[in-house]
Amino acid sequence: MTETLVGLIPQYGAALMFxxxxxxxxxxxxxxSLMMLAGGAFAAGGDLSLATVGLSAYGGALSGDQxxxxxxxxxxxxxxxxxxxxxxxxxxxxxxxxxxxxWGGPGVxxxxxxxxxxxxxxxxxxxxxxxxxARFTSWDVAGEAxxxxxxxxxxxxxxxxxGAVADIxxxxxxxxxxxxxxxxxxxxxxxxxxxAAHV
Amino acid sequence: MRKLxxxxxxxxxLTPAFLLAAALxxxxxxxxxxxxxxxxxxxxxxxxxxxxxxxxxVAYSWDLPPEAVARALGLPEPDGPGPRLPRRSxxxxxxxTGVPIAEMAARIEAAAESLREQPE
Numbered sequence: 001m002t003e004t005l006v007g008l009i010p011q012y013g014a015a016l017m018f019x020x021x022x023x024x025x026x027x028x029x030x031x032x033s034l035m036m037l038a039g040g041a042f043a044a045g046g047d048l049s050l051a052t053v054g055l056s057a058y059g060g061a062l063s064g065d066q067x068x069x070x071x072x073x074x075x076x077x078x079x080x081x082x083x084x085x086x087x088x089x090x091x092x093x094x095x096x097x098x099x100x101x102x103w104g105g106p107g108v109x110x111x112x113x114x115x116x117x118x119x120x121x122x123x124x125x126x127x128x129x130x131x132x133x134a135r136f137t138s139w140d141v142a143g144e145a146x147x148x149x150x151x152x153x154x155x156x157x158x159x160x161x162x163g164a165v166a167d168i169x170x171x172x173x174x175x176x177x178x179x180x181x182x183x184x185x186x187x188x189x190x191x192x193x194x195x196a197a198h199v
Numbered sequence: 200m201r202k203l204x205x206x207x208x209x210x211x212x213l214t215p216a217f218l219l220a221a222a223l224x225x226x227x228x229x230x231x232x233x234x235x236x237x238x239x240x241x242x243x244x245x246x247x248x249x250x251x252x253x254x255x256x257v258a259y260s261w262d263l264p265p266e267a268v269a270r271a272l273g274l275p276e277p278d279g280p281g282p283r284l285p286r287r288s289x290x291x292x293x294x295x296t297g298v299p300i301a302e303m304a305a306r307i308e309a310a311a312e313s314l315r316e317q318p319e
Contacts, residue, residue, distance in 0.1 A: 007251035007288035038251070045259035047286050160246060160260035164238035171234055175227035182220040189206065189213055 002031045006038045010047040013039070017053055018060035021148075025064025026071075027120035032057075033151055033170055037162045040155020054152050061112075061144040065123050069136055072127020079128055100129035105139045112143025113150055117177040248304035250290035258284065261311055271306040273298060 008016055017039055024032035039053035083090045100107070104126060111122040126136050151169070158165050207214045237243060246260055258268045265284050269275075273296055274285065285292065293300050 003249065003251045004290075007290050010253045010286045010288065041260075042253065042256060045253065045256040047253050047255050159256070161238070163246060164234070164243075167234040167238065168231060171227050171230040175224055175231055178220050178223035178227055182217065182224050185213055185217040185220055189210060189217055 002034060005031065005035065009035065009038055010042055013042075013048045014052050014056035017056040018063075021057045021060035022064040022067075025061055025120055025123065026068055033116070033173070034162075034166045036148065036151035037155035037166050037169075040152040040157075041159035041162045043152070044156045044159035050152070050156060054148055057152060058144060058148045061148065062141065065119075065140050065144065066137075068120055068123030069127040069133070072124040072129075074127075075124070076128040076130065096125070097129045100126060100131055104129070104131045105135060108136055108139040109143040109146075112140065113147035114173075115177040115180050116147060116173055118180065248289065248300065248307055250293070250300050251288050253286060253288055254284035254292070255286075257289075257307060261307065263307070263311055263314065267310045267314060268307065271310040272296075272303055273306075 005016070005020070017035065020030050020032050020035045023030045036053070036057050039048065039057065040050070042048050043050040043053050079093060083093060108122060108126060108131075111119045154165050154169070155162055203214075248257065252260075254268045254272060254274065255265070257263070258265050261268075269284060272289075272292060274292070289300055289303055292298075293303065
């Protein structure tokens with residue numbers, strides 16, 4: 001499926017780039033990083049302009065993030081209802097909010113590109129943790145600019161080796177994201193253990 | 200092992216999640232290393248002709264003049280200064296002209312070979 005999608009880029013350039021980055025920001029399994037690399041490579045060959053590829057990918061990513069954030073906001077009402085019913089969960093949700101309050105901005109920025117597999121979930125979380133919209137959006141605008149510039153730029157510069165760049169970048173990004181999740185869960189596990197000993 | 204068992208009883212959801220995340224981290228790290236080694240081998244550097252590529256992309260990545268690619272793919276050379284290659288994938292061109300991708304790849308390799316022998 002990926003190859004077919006990539007083959008459609010030269011013909012449906014802008015619309016396809018927009019759609020793919022949009023969907024990937026909502027946690028749908030589309031090969032957005034590879035598509036941006038390929039878009040950059042096609043721009044190097046002269047099939048598309050670099051501006052078309054970059055701006056459409058950027059527009060799709062920003063729109064997708066806004067929708068993800070809105071879904072989080074909307075889901076938040078249900079979380080409030082849940083808290084009312086199960087007060088024990090309140091502490092956990094409060095902790096998630098405190099975490100987002102403290103790390104939210106840089107968290108949004110780095111989850112756009114460095115640990116991009118986590119990006120969609122950060123959107124939902126930021127929305128549901130009531131992060132202020134302007135704060136979310138300003139970090140998001142910077143983060144997606146980094147993401148798009150990085151991948152389209154790599155595709156453009158290493159157009160004749162995008163297979164190599166795609167293989168290395170996707171696995172490295174997966175390793176970083178999984179590593180971060182491991183550390184975060186580990187922290188909760190071991191902090192909880194200490195807390196339990198005191199009680 | 201007993202420690203792990205106790206951890207599991209205390210946190211039946213987080214413990215497997217932690218182990219899964221750790222395993223994925225290891226897996227992706229190994230894959231990153233393997234791919235880096237694979238691609239740093241010069242023998243793997245030449246990109247094979249693939250269905251998603253376009254004539255212009257092939258010309259760019261194989262460093263061939265557009266005319267040579269047009270000729271190799273059996274594309275009509277349009278009027279005007281220099282042929283303008285179609286913005287289509289090789290897959291689509293193959294479906295239109297009936298020439299299989301493997302045949303296209305062979306012709307492009309032949310074109311690259313002959314250009315290398317007698318530079319214009």
